[in-house]
Every structure is written in C-alpha cells, then in structure tokens.
Amino acid sequence: MPHDHHDHDHDTPHSHTGMSSSGHPYRQDQDEPLTYWQNMEIAVRELLIEKGITTELEVMRQIDQMDNRSPADGAKVVARAWSDTAFRARLLEDATTATREMGFDIGALQLIAVENTDSVHNVIVCTLCSCYPRNLLGLPPDWYKQRAYRSRVVKAPRKVLAEFGLVLPDDVTVRVHDSTADMRYIVIPARPAGTEGLSLAELEKLVSRDSMIGVALATAPE
Amino acid sequence: MSDTDGRRWHDMGGLEAGPVRLEEHDYALWEKRVDALMVLATTKGLFTVDGLRRVIEDLGPDYYEKMSYYERWVHSVNQNLIEAGAYSLSELAGKMAEVKARGTTYGECALNELSSPCAGGRDD
Incomplete structure (x- = not known):
C-alpha cells in the first residue's frame, strides 16, 4: 500500500539529500531492525483485527485521513477570515462551528480562534502533553512536544519566540494559550500589509503552519 | 521538581529548560x-x-x-x-513472539499482506 513507500528516497526528487519532499528527515522505519515498540504496534494492530474490533482497511483510511490534513487547511480558514468579515466574526465567536461550516470538523472538541493584531500577539502550547488543532494543521512538529517549548513558552514567551526568529516590539502584548485535551486553539495571524486585492488562493500561500501556532508572522507578499 | 511543589513530572509549564530545538521529522x-x-x-x-x-x-x-x-x-x-x-496479556505475548519470528526488520515483520497489493510486506 502507498504508506509503505515513505522511506524510499529514490522515489522522490529529493533522494540525494535523504530528505522527504517536505524537507524533513525520514524517521528510520521499514528497513531497520524491529524495535520492541514496533513489535508491539504490529501485535496490537493484528490482535484488534483478529478480534474484529477494527480492520486493516479502517487503519489505512485513518492514516489517509491523517495524511490529508495539513496546514493548508488552516490557511484556508485564515484567508477566509481576512477576506470575509462576517465569517471572521463567526470564527472569533465560535471557531468550532465556523470551521465545521468549512468542512473541518473537530469532532467532540472545542476550538477557539485567537486573532493577532497590531497590539496583541497570540501563541499556542500544550504544557501538559501535545494537544494541537490537528483538524486544521495536521500532526504537530516535534518541537511543539518538546520539554523546552512546553515549559518555557508560558514563562518567557518573548525569549522562546526569539529562538524562532520572531522578535516582537515591547508594546505588543503576548498572550499564551495553553491547550487541553478538550480545548484547542488556533492563531489567526495578522493580515500583512500590501495584500489588498489578493485572491483567497494567493492569501493562503502567505499563511504558514508556524504563523497559526504563533511562532511566526504571516509572510509579506513578494 | 515533584518533590518540592506537588507537581507531577508532565506538569512542566513554567519550569526552566534549555533552548527549543527546532527539529521535526516526517x-x-x-x-x-x-x-x-x-x-x-x-x-x-x-x-x-x-x-x-x-x-x-x-x-x-x-x-x-x-x-x-x-x-x-x-x-x-x-x-x-x-x-x-x-485481548489478554498472554495473547499479546503470543502475538509479539509470532511477529518477531517473522524477520528482522519492521517491513518483514509487519506483513502488510492483509489488504495490500504489495504481497509479503517487502514493499519493493
């Protein structure tokens, strides 16, 4: 099945670098010696299938769904919020419902959208674990789950943001939002100057994953 | 940390730690x-x-x-x-031993033949 080809570098245009098409290293997987925990994963999955609790197809579909979610989804929400004042108001009032309206269902969880302005900058974290708006951004980056980020961003956010290359003026208020298992946040970055008249598709390109976590700004147009 | 303030280890918000390592992987x-x-x-x-x-x-x-x-x-x-x-603990132990006996790598041991066009789990 297609998922078994993730470690086949020669299938990608980046084979000479050992990096994936997204520019990140592959984690060792298929061709490395089986680890104890990989052994457990296979065993658990096969037991659940043998017991009729799930099927191989369900597992594949779940992974497909996971692979299909990416920050491009969140960027669509942000671009629309920049362009459509009624949607922006609905999004800030009730992001769970507003994003569901666009087809990004967060299930039983609640979503809160927090908007960056000239005077307020928002950043999200999960200090207790790794809660993240996966329905809009896909799976979180490793650093989001690191002790360093989780511990420090709530206490010294400006220092942490500077480690990402984002230095904010002193008169900008920084608000850090700590996610929970039931409550997720997404940052709506400020719309860059000089973007009047851009289409939704053009605006979406300015919205990075990191800008929706709050460790970066939306990109200014070229 | 948990000895002094009643926190459990995962409750790490606000504690000291080193710089963020900007790492990610697929x-x-x-x-x-x-x-x-x-x-x-x-x-x-x-x-x-x-x-x-x-x-x-x-x-x-x-x-x-x-x-x-x-x-x-x-x-x-x-x-x-x-x-x-x-499932039971003994079922898990039995299945883990069965899986391990299939080969040496994840690809060999994962089979993947259940619904996959790539028979045998060697995805080449």
Whole structure:
C-alpha cells in the first residue's frame, strides 16, 4: 500500500539529500531492525483485527485521513477570515462551528480562534502533553512536544519566540494559550500589509503552519 | 521538581529548560499506525484520551527522555486495550513472539499482506 513507500528516497526528487519532499528527515522505519515498540504496534494492530474490533482497511483510511490534513487547511480558514468579515466574526465567536461550516470538523472538541493584531500577539502550547488543532494543521512538529517549548513558552514567551526568529516590539502584548485535551486553539495571524486585492488562493500561500501556532508572522507578499 | 511543589513530572509549564530545538521529522508508518489505532480505539469507545494520558504520565520522567513520543503512545494504547478486555496479556505475548519470528526488520515483520497489493510486506 502507498504508506509503505515513505522511506524510499529514490522515489522522490529529493533522494540525494535523504530528505522527504517536505524537507524533513525520514524517521528510520521499514528497513531497520524491529524495535520492541514496533513489535508491539504490529501485535496490537493484528490482535484488534483478529478480534474484529477494527480492520486493516479502517487503519489505512485513518492514516489517509491523517495524511490529508495539513496546514493548508488552516490557511484556508485564515484567508477566509481576512477576506470575509462576517465569517471572521463567526470564527472569533465560535471557531468550532465556523470551521465545521468549512468542512473541518473537530469532532467532540472545542476550538477557539485567537486573532493577532497590531497590539496583541497570540501563541499556542500544550504544557501538559501535545494537544494541537490537528483538524486544521495536521500532526504537530516535534518541537511543539518538546520539554523546552512546553515549559518555557508560558514563562518567557518573548525569549522562546526569539529562538524562532520572531522578535516582537515591547508594546505588543503576548498572550499564551495553553491547550487541553478538550480545548484547542488556533492563531489567526495578522493580515500583512500590501495584500489588498489578493485572491483567497494567493492569501493562503502567505499563511504558514508556524504563523497559526504563533511562532511566526504571516509572510509579506513578494 | 515533584518533590518540592506537588507537581507531577508532565506538569512542566513554567519550569526552566534549555533552548527549543527546532527539529521535526516526517512521521514513520509505524508511528502513523499507532496514532490510527489510538483514534480508532477511542472512537469505538474502548478507552478515552484521559486513559491514554494516565498511562503515559505514570511512566515517569525517565521514560519521557528515553522513549519517543509514539513509543509512549503504543505502550499506553496497549495497556488501555488490555484493561478494556480487548485481548489478554498472554495473547499479546503470543502475538509479539509470532511477529518477531517473522524477520528482522519492521517491513518483514509487519506483513502488510492483509489488504495490500504489495504481497509479503517487502514493499519493493
């Protein structure tokens, strides 16, 4: 099945670098010696299938769904919020419902959208674990789950943001939002100057994953 | 830390730590499968995200450093499934031994033939 080809570098245009098409290293997987925990994963999955609790197809579909979610989804929400004042108001009032309206269902969880302005900058974290708006951004980056980020961003956010290359003026208020298992946040970055008249598709390109976590700004147009 | 202020190890907000290492990787197939099993098992009502976290938090700080993210998850998913009665500990032991005997790499041991056009799990 297609998922078994993730470690086949020669299938990608980046084979000479050992990096994936997204520019990140592959984690060792298929061709490395089986680890104890990989052994457990296979065993658990096969037991659940043998017991009729799930099927191989369900597992594949779940992974497909996971692979299909990416920050491009969140960027669509942000671009629309920049362009459509009624949607922006609905999004800030009730992001769970507003994003569901666009087809990004967060299930039983609640979503809160927090908007960056000239005077307020928002950043999200999960200090207790790794809660993240996966329905809009896909799976979180490793650093989001690191002790360093989780511990420090709530206490010294400006220092942490500077480690990402984002230095904010002193008169900008920084608000850090700590996610929970039931409550997720997404940052709506400020719309860059000089973007009047851009289409939704053009605006979406300015919205990075990191800008929706709050460790970066939306990109200014070229 | 937990000795002095009553925090458990995972409750790390506000504590000192080194600089953020800006690392990321594309998730491996086995990691995505662990994630999928977690979503499927909780969707089917076998356990909850609170159960997932309880077992991970009970691992303690040492394992947080030693185990990778999805290693902790598969440990917890398995523990929760056993508690839910999905299978027994001896069934797990038997299946893990069976899987291990298939080969030396993940690709060899994972089979993947159940619904895959790539028979035998050697995805070449």
